[in-house]
Amino acid sequence: MLAMKTWFERGCFALISATSIGCGSSSSGTDTDNGSSGENGTSTTQASQVTTSTTGESATGTPTTGHLSHSGSDTGSATDTTTDTTGEVTATDTHSSSGGTTTTGGTTTTGETTTTGETTTTGETTAGETTAETTNGESSTTEPDCVPGPEVCNDVDDDCDGNIDNVDVGGDGICDCLNIALLGNQGANPSAEFQGWLEAQGTEVDRIHTNPADVLDKATVSKYDIIILDYMVRSYTPDEAATLQTWVESGGGLMAMTGFTNAQFAADRPNSLIKPMGLSYNTSKGFFSGPIVNFMPHPITLGLTSISFYGGLFIDIVQDGVGMNNTIMTLPQGPVGVVQDRGNGRLFIFGDEWIEFDSEWKNIPQIQKFWVQTLSWLGPKNSCIVPL
Numbered sequence: 001m002l003a004m005k006t007w008f009e010r011g012c013f014a015l016i017s018a019t020s021i022g023c024g025s026s027s028s029g030t031d032t033d034n035g036s037s038g039e040n041g042t043s044t045t046q047a048s049q050v051t052t053s054t055t056g057e058s059a060t061g062t063p064t065t066g067h068l069s070h071s072g073s074d075t076g077s078a079t080d081t082t083t084d085t086t087g088e089v090t091a092t093d094t095h096s097s098s099g100g101t102t103t104t105g106g107t108t109t110t111g112e113t114t115t116t117g118e119t120t121t122t123g124e125t126t127a128g129e130t131t132a133e134t135t136n137g138e139s140s141t142t143e144p145d146c147v148p149g150p151e152v153c154n155d156v157d158d159d160c161d162g163n164i165d166n167v168d169v170g171g172d173g174i175c176d177c178l179n180i181a182l183l184g185n186q187g188a189n190p191s192a193e194f195q196g197w198l199e200a201q202g203t204e205v206d207r208i209h210t211n212p213a214d215v216l217d218k219a220t221v222s223k224y225d226i227i228i229l230d231y232m233v234r235s236y237t238p239d240e241a242a243t244l245q246t247w248v249e250s251g252g253g254l255m256a257m258t259g260f261t262n263a264q265f266a267a268d269r270p271n272s273l274i275k276p277m278g279l280s281y282n283t284s285k286g287f288f289s290g291p292i293v294n295f296m297p298h299p300i301t302l303g304l305t306s307i308s309f310y311g312g313l314f315i316d317i318v319q320d321g322v323g324m325n326n327t328i329m330t331l332p333q334g335p336v337g338v339v340q341d342r343g344n345g346r347l348f349i350f351g352d353e354w355i356e357f358d359s360e361w362k363n364i365p366q367i368q369k370f371w372v373q374t375l376s377w378l379g380p381k382n383s384c385i386v387p388l
Contacts, residue, residue: 178204179224180225206224228256244273254378255374266287279325287313301337317338
């Protein structure tokens with residue numbers, strides 16, 4: 001009897017000892033080793049400072065899935081590394097590492113890799129390859145560093161200065177990479193000097209839609225950074241207006257002019273394209289003249305004191321909740337220069353057309369300054385930016 005009792009007591013003690021050794025800490029208990037503590041199924045070890053919380057079921061027999069985090073490498077001693085998985089853990093004495101799988105304290109994690117901390121690896125990791133890293137909150141890739149070269153018009157930051165296509169060989173303040181369209185015919189007076197001047201600055205200039213049969217579609221507008229509405233040959237459909245509006249909101253720069261003739265269609269034709277964006281020409285006060293000497297502070301009006309205005313119109317402004325409008329030029333009849341920021345693009349609606357005539361180019365020096373500043377402001381917001 002005494003022998004059976006002794007055997008029973010020794011068996012219980014052995015069973016309890018084996019349970020304590022094999023199971024580690026319970027899911028709600030605390031297991032400390034050299035001053036480290038774990039909670040809710042978390043076991044910490046002082047030697048490697050690796051914290052493992054597991055997802056899935058048992059590491060012996062049933063696979064566990066989770067996320068592997070590491071700083072430095074996956075082989076050897078990882079420091080301040082956190083590996084997150086969820087679920088119950090069965091600890092063993094196995095320590096192994098192979099490819100993208102790390103086993104710590106008997107817990108094996110495989111699969112996608114994400115980490116938090118100083119170094120974060122995202123995406124799948126195979127054989128130690130890392131697709132991207134985030135260090136101290138800043139993104140970087142494994143692509144080679146930028147190698148500076150001459151900047152050219154190719155939508156790439158060739159000279160590594162943080163600016164795309166900022167080319168201005170002549171130093172005239174107009175980006176040489178701009179593609180500009182003049183939509184419609186020339187006005188009543190000669191304006192060849194204006195188009196020639198644009199081309200001389202290095203920009204690409206096309207005159208489009210001189211035929212009423214031409215359709216304003218996505219394929220047409222997507223070729224250009226800036227479109228200037230000249231002497232339009234017809235009114236446009238709502239679908240064509242919607243195409244132009246989408247182009248503006250995607251980053252295009254649109255300028256409109258009027259006053260080519262003292263007829264209602266001088267307002268109606270450009271209005272067919274710009275009115276859906278909240279701006280339109282108004283003929284209720286007739287066609288009137290300036291010059292414009294009242295300017296509000298804006299990049300277009302910088303340094304201007306007088307601009308020609310002969311037989312133009314004032315501009316109606318309707319706030320549509322999308323465009324941000326500002327009046328930058330006025331005459332007694334009302335606004336004659338209005339700018340709008342719309343999505344990623346911009347509009348400049350001007351109430352006359354004399355600013356493109358050769359006579360003004362020869363006699364009024366500020367006309368060229370006006371155009372340099374206008375094209376600079378209408379150009380892309382994130383590229384082709386050069387000093388004035």
